[in-house]
Amino acid sequence: MRSKTFRESYREDIRIFKTIWVKFWLVLFAVALLSLPLWADPYIIYMVNISGIAIIAAIGLNILTGLTGQISLGHSAFVALGAYTSAILASKMDMPFWLTIPAGGVVAAFFGILLGFPCLRLKGLYLAMATMSFGVVVEYGITHWESLTMGVRGISVPAPTIFGYTLGDPSKLFYVTVFFVTFLTLAAKNLARTRIGRAFVAIRDRDVAAEVIGINLTKYKVMAFAISSFYGGVAGGLYSYSTTYLHPENFTLLLSIEYIAMIIVGGLGSILGSIFGAVFLTAMPDIIKGFADFMGRQFIFLHGRYDEEWNIAAFGLLIMIFLIVEPTGLNGIWSRVKTSFKNWPFTY
Amino acid sequence: MTEGALYFLQLVISGIAVGSLYALVALGFVLIYKATDIMNFAHGEAMMVGAFICYALVVAGIPFLWAVLITTGIAMFFGLVTERLVLRPMIGEPQFAVVMVTIGLSIFLRSISGIIFGHDNKIFPSQLSDQTLVFKGLVLSYTHLWAMLISGLMVILFFLFFRYSRVGLAMRGVANDQDTAMLMGISVKRVFALTWGISFAIAAVAGIFLANVMVLNIAICLVAIKAFPAVILGGLESIPGAIIGGLVIGVLETLVGGYLDQTLPGVKDLTAFVVLFLVLMIRPYGLFGKKEIERV
Numbered sequence A: 001m002r003s004k005t006f007r008e009s010y011r012e013d014i015r016i017f018k019t020i021w022v023k024f025w026l027v028l029f030a031v032a033l034l035s036l037p038l039w040a041d042p043y044i045i046y047m048v049n050i051s052g053i054a055i056i057a058a059i060g061l062n063i064l065t066g067l068t069g070q071i072s073l074g075h076s077a078f079v080a081l082g083a084y085t086s087a088i089l090a091s092k093m094d095m096p097f098w099l100t101i102p103a104g105g106v107v108a109a110f111f112g113i114l115l116g117f118p119c120l121r122l123k124g125l126y127l128a129m130a131t132m133s134f135g136v137v138v139e140y141g142i143t144h145w146e147s148l149t150m151g152v153r154g155i156s157v158p159a160p161t162i163f164g165y166t167l168g169d170p171s172k173l174f175y176v177t178v179f180f181v182t183f184l185t186l187a188a189k190n191l192a193r194t195r196i197g198r199a200f201v202a203i204r205d206r207d208v209a210a211e212v213i214g215i216n217l218t219k220y221k222v223m224a225f226a227i228s229s230f231y232g233g234v235a236g237g238l239y240s241y242s243t244t245y246l247h248p249e250n251f252t253l254l255l256s257i258e259y260i261a262m263i264i265v266g267g268l269g270s271i272l273g274s275i276f277g278a279v280f281l282t283a284m285p286d287i288i289k290g291f292a293d294f295m296g297r298q299f300i301f302l303h304g305r306y307d308e309e310w311n312i313a314a315f316g317l318l319i320m321i322f323l324i325v326e327p328t329g330l331n332g333i334w335s336r337v338k339t340s341f342k343n344w345p346f347t348y
Numbered sequence B: 001m002t003e004g005a006l007y008f009l010q011l012v013i014s015g016i017a018v019g020s021l022y023a024l025v026a027l028g029f030v031l032i033y034k035a036t037d038i039m040n041f042a043h044g045e046a047m048m049v050g051a052f053i054c055y056a057l058v059v060a061g062i063p064f065l066w067a068v069l070i071t072t073g074i075a076m077f078f079g080l081v082t083e084r085l086v087l088r089p090m091i092g093e094p095q096f097a098v099v100m101v102t103i104g105l106s107i108f109l110r111s112i113s114g115i116i117f118g119h120d121n122k123i124f125p126s127q128l129s130d131q132t133l134v135f136k137g138l139v140l141s142y143t144h145l146w147a148m149l150i151s152g153l154m155v156i157l158f159f160l161f162f163r164y165s166r167v168g169l170a171m172r173g174v175a176n177d178q179d180t181a182m183l184m185g186i187s188v189k190r191v192f193a194l195t196w197g198i199s200f201a202i203a204a205v206a207g208i209f210l211a212n213v214m215v216l217n218i219a220i221c222l223v224a225i226k227a228f229p230a231v232i233l234g235g236l237e238s239i240p241g242a243i244i245g246g247l248v249i250g251v252l253e254t255l256v257g258g259y260l261d262q263t264l265p266g267v268k269d270l271t272a273f274v275v276l277f278l279v280l281m282i283r284p285y286g287l288f289g290k291k292e293i294e295r296v
Helices: A020-034 A042-067 A075-093 A097-116 A124-144 A170-193 A195-205 A207-212 A217-243 A253-266 A271-298 A309-325 A329-342 B003-036 B043-059 B064-090 B095-117 B142-164 B166-176 B178-183 B188-213 B218-234 B239-260 B268-282
Strands: B132-135 B138-141
Touching: A020 A170, A042 A075, A042 A170, A042 A195, A042 A217, A042 A253, A042 A271, A075 A097, A075 A124, A075 A217, A075 A253, A097 A124, A097 A217, A124 A253, A124 B095, A124 B218, A124 B268, A170 A195, A170 A217, A170 A271, A195 A207, A195 A217, A207 A217, A253 A271, A253 A309, A253 A329, A253 B095, A271 A309, A271 A329, A309 B064, A309 B095, B003 B043, B003 B138, B003 B142, B003 B166, B003 B188, B003 B218, B003 B239, B043 B064, B043 B095, B043 B188, B043 B218, B064 B095, B064 B188, B095 B218, B132 B142, B138 B142, B142 B166, B142 B188, B142 B239, B166 B178, B166 B188, B178 B188, B188 B218, B218 B239, B218 B268, B239 B268
Parallel strands: none
Antiparallel strands: B132 B138
16 A cells, blocks of 8 residues: 555645656656657557547536536537638648647637627526537538638648648657647646636536635636637647648537547546547547457458447447446546555455 | 519518428427426437338338337337436436436437438338418418428427326426425326437427428438527427427528528528527527526
């Protein structure tokens, strides 16, 4: 059993890296991750990129939905706004990626504030409806404002360059993604333990009580919308560079539901949970495909029955199963396992 | 009548026809919301599943009316199972979680149906005449006339059911306050199960009807998304509200489509959502909904 976990002050209690061992494992993980392009398969690197983008978007949604309790069915709209902003800035104005990606975030955040103000009065399913209709409106906008977004023809994004050095290759874009993921994850982790994060949680638990103890609801709710959509926008910007081609069909209601599935499966209100959920659901189509191939080889009549549709069905199923059986998500399972190992042999 | 006025009237009439379809779907939302305080995002999928089952039965050679009856039975059973497996464990959970569960259910049902029934359009062996009614230059198809009739009939049935039957009263009681309803000797679980069973059965009927009017494919559940604005506009627990909301959305949509589609292509499909957003901003409880008062 591990000792010296006794904490003497509040400062120690809210520390991000609680023990030296956490730091140790994190460094080890960072080394393994950063050396990934040297030894891993290009497909794995591509998957890590995609998961990284999903992590950023999921953390954003988790700040709004998990921490602040404001349910949003319009997260894909912010991702779309970020993606199109950076794509347009990069392709029409030749701006470098380190400007266009944050610009995507800022534009998304601006729209987040625009949406946040009218949504102040709404809660629960009314808020879900309002954000859903916002998503539909944005989808309409990017489909039909053809002079700017190229509509259904899609817009192609030039490869990012820095100091005349092209980063188009997934194994080079990898470092850009990792940088943004690390930075934004740390920022979110820090945010969650400051006054702002505590205010968000207070609003989630009981908005009236939060207001009584002096939390400005307007300010913090709009702030949650802004931060969440900023994350979505940055994820969108990275997405545009990663896929190099944007089409309105990539940003439908289904994408919002995918993000919701990520944070529910990972764990609502937990940053680590968002990471778990995003990685798990990004890898899931491949898991299903592998399983389907395996089953197809075992049973002839199942051969070739795999369909993209199974992935969507799995999203739905996972949302239901986790909400019913394990509302704390993968993060809850993880911390339970961890605790039981920590306290071994005195587990109970 | 001048050309312009005739065009306008024709748009209004087509709008009412489309709106009565929305109203039919909206009624299903209201039933569940009235009894269980849950907004069922999977309602459109329940309709789609019903329509597909009926289609399969009709193709298998069962006469249409029998097929409808059997479908209703299957749908009811399906509703009971759904309630038992998915919704019952969620009793007492926050509303957010319940909403998410129904969203999960909706995309699950949609994709499973896509796997089983495929994505191609199916022509339902239509039982409704495809003739049109012409009156002083205004055109209305018989199918839409049927939609209006059935919506009207449903409203009367619902009204009588909630007003005069014991079960309807129990449902209203449960919706109002679950604890108090339990104290009065109402089995909340039974009421929930019954509500879901009935609502799935009604959804199946509506779905069969929609499949007759439109083509039958997965996209049929998207009509339900158009019915959200209708219920929100009318007020979530109001039956007349659902009808009026459906009609208003239908008329607005056709008017916008008729006059603005030239300048802004596709804006028609956006109308309902803009209305939804505006209603939520101005009067979130809708035209006839009960205003929730929060005491601090």
